[in-house]
Amino acid sequence: LCRTSKRTSAWKMRRLFLFVTPLLLLLTGCSTGGISHGNESAFIAGNGSAVVIPVAKRMVAPQFSSPTLDGGHFEFHSGKLTVLNIWASWCSPGRAEAPVLSDFSKKNPEFVFLGLLTRDNISAAKSFVKRFALEYPILIDDSIVADFKGSITPNAIPTTLVIDSEGRVAARISGEV
Numbered sequence: 001l002c003r004t005s006k007r008t009s010a011w012k013m014r015r016l017f018l019f020v021t022p023l024l025l026l027l028t029g030c031s032t033g034g035i036s037h038g039n040e041s042a043f044i045a046g047n048g049s050a051v052v053i054p055v056a057k058r059m060v061a062p063q064f065s066s067p068t069l070d071g072g073h074f075e076f077h078s079g080k081l082t083v084l085n086i087w088a089s090w091c092s093p094g095r096a097e098a099p100v101l102s103d104f105s106k107k108n109p110e111f112v113f114l115g116l117l118t119r120d121n122i123s124a125a126k127s128f129v130k131r132f133a134l135e136y137p138i139l140i141d142d143s144i145v146a147d148f149k150g151s152i153t154p155n156a157i158p159t160t161l162v163i164d165s166e167g168r169v170a171a172r173i174s175g176e177v
Contacts, residue, residue, distance in 0.1 A: 050173045051152060058168035061161075062147035066139035069117065069125055074137045078167025082112040085177070086145065087158045088120040089128035093176035094158045098132035100177055101160075105136050118142040118157060 061082075065075040076082070085101055087094040105113035113136035117125045122140070129138055145154050152172045154161060162171040 049175065050171060052171045053152065053169060055168075058164065058170055059151040061151065061163045061167050061169050062144075064139075064141075064144045064147055066116075066141035066144060069115075069122065069129060069138035069140055072137070074114070074139055076114075078163070079165060080110070080112045081165050082114065082163040084114045084116060084161040084163065085158060086116045086118055086142075086154045086160070088118055089124040090120065091157050095128070095132075097158060097177040098128070098134065102132055102134050105134075112136075114139060116142060116144060118145065 061076070061078070063076060065073065068074050083101075083105075085097075087098070089095070101113065101115075105111070115129075115134060115136060115138040117138055117140050119142070125138065125140075128134075148154060148161070148169070151169045152161070154172065154174075156174045158176060160173040160177050161169060162173075164170040
């Protein structure tokens with residue numbers, strides 16, 4: 001049983017690595033050199049950096065819930081590898097990464113994909129979701145970002161967090177996937 005458990009754990013880590021690696025290779029960042037968009041004075045450009053946290057140092061992701069863009073409600077529960085992408089429709093790297101994430105989510109239904117709308121309006125977000133055929137839940141309570149303080153804070157738009165199946169923050173991709 002111990003040997004099987006170790007193999008299962010190693011298999012899960014390989015799958016996480018195989019998931020994160022292509023994402024890391026596609027990074028470029030929300031590249032405007034840190035220039036703000038309109039009244040988005042707190043906007044920070046992602047530089048394409050990624051942080052993968054060793055298993056022993058991972059912190060538990062916050063439990064969160066949010067209304068969704070389609071009028072529903074979502075509650076986060078650990079148990080599956082989760083990809084949380086924080087985006088805004090006005091961010092051109094966010095628009096560039098949307099088809100990649102949409103396609104990857106459709107090809108990997110064993111993972112939970114979530115979008116988190118930030119610093120945007122509902123009307124623009126709905127158009128964005130329709131244009132890029134995003135089928136995963138889009139959360140609209142961007143105060144969730146603050147809940148990650150003390151762990152690995154989303155620090156740019158877009159940012160993608162990977163939460164492992166045990167509910168721990170495993171990686172942050174700061175910029176375009």
